[in-house]
Amino acid sequence: MAEDLKVDLELDLKGLLCPLPMVRVSQNITKVPVGGIIRAVATDLGSLADIPSWARTTGNEVVKTERVDKEIIFYVKRLK
Amino acid sequence: MDEKAQKTIAGVLDKRMNRQLLYYLDICTRCSICKDACHQYVTTGDVLYLPAYRAEIIRRVYKKYFTRSGKFYPALSEGSEVDEKLLDELYKTTYACTGCRRCMYYCPFSIDTTWFMAVAKAMLITAGRGSQILAELAGAAVIKGESIDLFKDIIIEMLKDTEKELQERVGNPKANIPIDKKGADLLYVALAGTHTILPAAVIFHQAKANWTLSMFEAANYGYFLGDVKQAVAIAKRIIDEARSLEVKEIVITECGHAYRVMQFLYEAWAKEKLPFKIRGIVELMAEYIKQGKINLTQDKIKEPLTYHDPCQVGRNAGFYEEPRYIINQVAADFREMTPNREKNWCCGGGGGLVAQPDLDDFRIKTGEIKVEQIKKTGARIVVSPCENCRLQLDSLNEKYNMGIQITSIMDLVANAITI
Amino acid sequence: MDWFSYLVAGILVYVAVAVFLFGTAFRIYQWFRVTRSSVKLGLFPRPKSTLGRGFKLVKDSFFYPQVREVDAAMWIFVLLLHLGGIGAFVGHLRLFNEFTLIANALGDEGMAQFAMWTGGTVGIVLMVSVTYLILRRFKSPYKDLAIPEDYLLLILVLVILLLGNHLRFFGDIHVAEYREYIHSLLAFSPAFPEAIAESSTKWVLVSHVLTANLLFIYFPFSKLIHAVGTFAGNLIRSEV
Numbered sequence: 260m261a262e263d264l265k266v267d268l269e270l271d272l273k274g275l276l277c278p279l280p281m282v283r284v285s286q287n288i289t290k291v292p293v294g295g296i297i298r299a300v301a302t303d304l305g306s307l308a309d310i311p312s313w314a315r316t317t318g319n320e321v322v323k324t325e326r327v328d329k330e331i332i333f334y335v336k337r338l339k
Numbered sequence: 340m341d342e343k344a345q346k347t348i349a350g351v352l353d354k355r356m357n358r359q360l361l362y363y364l365d366i367c368t369r370c371s372i373c374k375d376a377c378h379q380y381v382t383t384g385d386v387l388y389l390p391a392y393r394a395e396i397i398r399r400v401y402k403k404y405f406t407r408s409g410k411f412y413p414a415l416s417e418g419s420e421v422d423e424k425l426l427d428e429l430y431k432t433t434y435a436c437t438g439c440r441r442c443m444y445y446c447p448f449s450i451d452t453t454w455f456m457a458v459a460k461a462m463l464i465t466a467g468r469g470s471q472i473l474a475e476l477a478g479a480a481v482i483k484g485e486s487i488d489l490f491k492d493i494i495i496e497m498l499k500d501t502e503k504e505l506q507e508r509v510g511n512p513k514a515n516i517p518i519d520k521k522g523a524d525l526l527y528v529a530l531a532g533t534h535t536i537l538p539a540a541v542i543f544h545q546a547k548a549n550w551t552l553s554m555f556e557a558a559n560y561g562y563f564l565g566d567v568k569q570a571v572a573i574a575k576r577i578i579d580e581a582r583s584l585e586v587k588e589i590v591i592t593e594c595g596h597a598y599r600v601m602q603f604l605y606e607a608w609a610k611e612k613l614p615f616k617i618r619g620i621v622e623l624m625a626e627y628i629k630q631g632k633i634n635l636t637q638d639k640i641k642e643p644l645t646y647h648d649p650c651q652v653g654r655n656a657g658f659y660e661e662p663r664y665i666i667n668q669v670a671a672d673f674r675e676m677t678p679n680r681e682k683n684w685c686c687g688g689g690g691g692l693v694a695q696p697d698l699d700d701f702r703i704k705t706g707e708i709k710v711e712q713i714k715k716t717g718a719r720i721v722v723s724p725c726e727n728c729r730l731q732l733d734s735l736n737e738k739y740n741m742g743i744q745i746t747s748i749m750d751l752v753a754n755a756i757t758i
Numbered sequence: 759m760d761w762f763s764y765l766v767a768g769i770l771v772y773v774a775v776a777v778f779l780f781g782t783a784f785r786i787y788q789w790f791r792v793t794r795s796s797v798k799l800g801l802f803p804r805p806k807s808t809l810g811r812g813f814k815l816v817k818d819s820f821f822y823p824q825v826r827e828v829d830a831a832m833w834i835f836v837l838l839l840h841l842g843g844i845g846a847f848v849g850h851l852r853l854f855n856e857f858t859l860i861a862n863a864l865g866d867e868g869m870a871q872f873a874m875w876t877g878g879t880v881g882i883v884l885m886v887s888v889t890y891l892i893l894r895r896f897k898s899p900y901k902d903l904a905i906p907e908d909y910l911l912l913i914l915v916l917v918i919l920l921l922g923n924h925l926r927f928f929g930d931i932h933v934a935e936y937r938e939y940i941h942s943l944l945a946f947s948p949a950f951p952e953a954i955a956e957s958s959t960k961w962v963l964v965s966h967v968l969t970a971n972l973l974f975i976y977f978p979f980s981k982l983i984h985a986v987g988t989f990a991g992n993l994i995r996s997e998v
Contacts, residue, residue, distance in 0.1 A: 279693075285475050304500070305533070308531070312490070313478075316475055360795075361788070368981045369904060371903055372828060375829060386899045417906065440801065444824060447822035448988045603799060603998075681801065681802065
């Protein structure tokens, strides 16, 4: 559950089109400590595949993905 | 930086040398006619963005390491060592270049600055100084290609919602968005997200096209990064998909660089001949309209509308008439920008700039000319068949309070169809 | 001929011509030695037929019409410089052989007048355009981009022109004597006729020949090679 995860940074990516959700997450990942979590809310359905593949490239992890109506909520954990 | 590292970086120039680049290295007279061609130089006045200067940085390395004149009288020809300062300059000027090739149009010798930028990017990557964000985006695309089975379910999931929207739009509960459909005539390659899928689906539905949607996005960040290997790998995902589905043609969405990579670069890079045609969706839409396969029955748009020729669609790919033909079918008050077509100014967003946050302010500043061009037309709607251009135009619209609407040709067409 | 004149206006002329010809050939060989990239990235719109491409190549290489749109002054002066260059080349051919067709029509006096006016005009036009280019080089952003070679070439050309114009306007050597000297070069026994050897403008002539020799020697190894390469570049412009 979302309550179990301690969120260090909230990102509002609603309305942004590809590749901007990925770019914003990448830009902000260093703002949380290693092991920290970004909660990013996007509306672009493309980010469903993009953000997990970005995480795999950069060695980070999407620990959880939720969908609430049109919103997609990612919990991205910084691993390094 | 030690001498070995310097030689390795300079050596990239030798490895990547080809006849075209050598001509360009030898014939530039530094006349600087290109200064008035580049929107980045015109708006910043910084010599670093003067096209001939961008090339001159590479030429200095070339003279220093590979010519007799550089060895015998370096003072005369100004050879430069590869050092941190040079790499800093190179990074700044290279990843800022949008690759619009307006400078090539005005150059009396037709020197193509993008050849210098390509080798500059290869040098930067060798030096470990390629654009990090572009590398991440390219890497993500390659990963997606390698593990498509993992992402397939996500894509199918994503398409469910879009399919519902499609069915509502066309009033047909059977309308669908096919993926992985063997024997389809055409493989349509959209962008990540659904905004380039839905309008295309509406159009294909009415044209009764036998199509299938690619699981991959058209954008190629490997190309922007300047890493040919990655660029090929990213494009190859689509080529392989088309091959296994045995389609007759690949149709690329309104995305300038993606079309160019597929049409003009892939075969030369991958050293293989493609067994199918590559087309842009704009070309196909124009064909559908001419053949009466789709009916544009809605009233024409009355608001003034202008068209921005994307560099990669116009000057660099030759599609000037098709977009205008379509626009004239759907809009009553079409106004040309000046200059237009092959002389059109770059919007400032190409070359992967919209994906590089450290260039955000720069691209807003260098978009000034485009803002003025649009204002002069008095248009309320700006149409452009390139995602990079549209993202940049959106930013300009917001930052300069232009109060305009930015749209794609697909959206115009899809909206003009009454089912 | 004194030994210095013999060296400069004799031996060095052969050296300069040889370096110019072989050097240019070598530069072209250098281009063709390198593999051509199979990537073809011409600009659009482009002519579809070979003939159309040929026309465009000639138009772009000799008249660069697009330059006029962004820098009209530069376009005019550069066009004048290049036309002047061709004019000077043609004019110097008279030192090899009389243009009998024109000479017969105009008569001796008329021909001298004609040569004075045409040659004079070309000389002045060239000087003005080179001066424009030099002044332009001292302005930003042109000077920020310039390398020593850019100034050196322009100044060398200006010196050649000043000396040439001096010979034309103030010299006391006439076409027949020049022709005698050129013919001696062609016969591989360089010598000045008496009228030149004893003339006060002899050293101007020797300096003119010296600087021209330097230009010819430097030509293939400088950016002047654009005179050949422009055709290659402009051909790529229309390829797909």
